[in-house]
Amino acid sequence: MSSTSSSPVDTVERAFRAALHDSADTALDTGASLLAADPATDAELTRRGVEFVAALWRRGWQPADAVRIVRRELDAVHLALVTALIRAQARDDRARGRRWADQLAELPAEPPASTDRFSHVTAVLELYRLLLRLPALEPLQEREPHRQSRPGSHSRMLTRIRALLAKAEATGFPQEAEALTAKAQELMARHSVDEALLDARAPDPDAPGACRIGVEPPYEQAKAVLLDAVADANHCRAVWNEPFAFSTVVGFEADLETVELLYTSLLVQAQSAMAKAEAGQRAGGRRRTKTFRQSFLAAYAHRIGARLGEIAAAAETAVNDDLLPVLATRAVAVGAATDRMFPQTVSTRLRGVTDEAGWTEGAEAADRARMRARPRLP
Structure with a gap:
């Protein structure tokens, strides 16, 4: 007799299908239960979050915009999560100009996590719900000065x-x-x-x-x-x-x-x-x-x-x-x-x-x- 088990990627996909495109609390609980029961999903969950942040930048958002909307719509735990994701995404991102770099430098501090696992993954799913539903914004192109006539x-x-x-x-x-x-x-x-x-x-x-x-x-x-x-x-x-x-x-x-x-x-x-x-x-x-x-x-x-x-x-x-x-x-x-x-x-x-x-x-x-x-x- 043989049996099969879901991979972390499969589990995350099932959780996302249950929770991210349905606004009901029961759907959120279903997705959170799947993730809470499988600690091996953490790396994939973070990887997908970094992808969501990168997609947000492609839709015209910037770090300060993401922080502002999460602070207004959700709670401190979600703010810490999105801040960590922005920093993680920035490590492999291209250079985007001085103003963008300033926004990264001004990201709020990330307080240590103090919630149980179920509460943690619930907050992650709540954050991802928000990031996915944000519309495209007008893209901003930062203009770097083309001349250095008077240094300093x-x-x-x-x-x-x-x-x-x-x-x-x-x-x-x-x-x-x-x-x-x-x-x-x-x-x-x-x-x-x-x-x-x-x-x-x-x-x-x-x-x-x-x-x-x-x-x-x-x-x-x-x-x-x-x-x-x-x-x-x-x-x-x-x-x-x-x-x-x-x-x-x-x-x-x-x-x-x-x-x-x-x-x-x-x-x-x-x-x-x-x-x-x-x-x-x-x-x-x-x-x-x-x-x-x-x-x-x-x-x-x-x-x-x-x-x-x-x-x-x-x-x-x-x-x-x-x-x-x-x-x-x-x-x-x-x-x-x-x-x-x-x-x-x-x-x-x-x-x-x-x-x-x-x-x-x-x-x-x-x-x-x-x-x-x-x-x-x-």
Whole structure:
């Protein structure tokens, strides 16, 4: 008499057929039971997970996107699992550019597993269910600078900008934060102009690239408006993807970096100002409310957008006539790249802006953080 036993590959296939394409909990339990009963399936289970991650990259996703969606949709154990899979896949992956490398370096730490085997394989199947159902995203091509005209100048400028914004975030004095943020924006503008001139003189100018910036709940609409204003003021375009909690920013590489820096800093400053405003409201006998915070951030984003618009308008009169065609050409290139990536977009109206006190406090906070027009550029 003879008998046959399933190989680990066969067992994983049976578990996947039972669990991954059926949303019922009973189907998940069936697949988890098969895997829990056979520890020899672990290597194949991990291998398939690495394949799922690689397939996700082919559908336009990036490491930060995967981490963001898993953190929002599932739990800490799933976040640790996907982080481990991303790192495993990266070991055999091709080089994908600086921004991708930065995302890998910023992956969260993986806490040690502390669940029983059945719970562990259940979490694995839950993660794989999510990865398989994620749709394709617009592919992003990172543009590496084609010329090295001034070695080290780019990184030194970004270091100065980061330092100014860090001080603006840390200070408790609104006037000091305003001055520091204004100086940072001035450096950003000068750096953008320098890059435009260098590109114009180079034989093969860089094309616009794109990056994704997380715009996560709560109050994501107001945050998306703020990011849009920052992008527009820095020669970029932003398109918000509400379901997946990010905006895609299209622009030239140096401008993309400054958009990330300024948006992050202004968001930190807004959160700090909102906390102080709420403390004042509570001191006056009013309880903290969601509508207050939503209205505060909406007003902050609206007013910051207006201030940045003033700076952008001043910049157009601050450059010499020789540079205006260069900037116009870059603006057309950014617009064309955005239209190619997103041929269909819709406008969204802010919802939930009903608290007058929140709106007033937010507008005043934006006024305190406003950035003055920079001096005329040489």
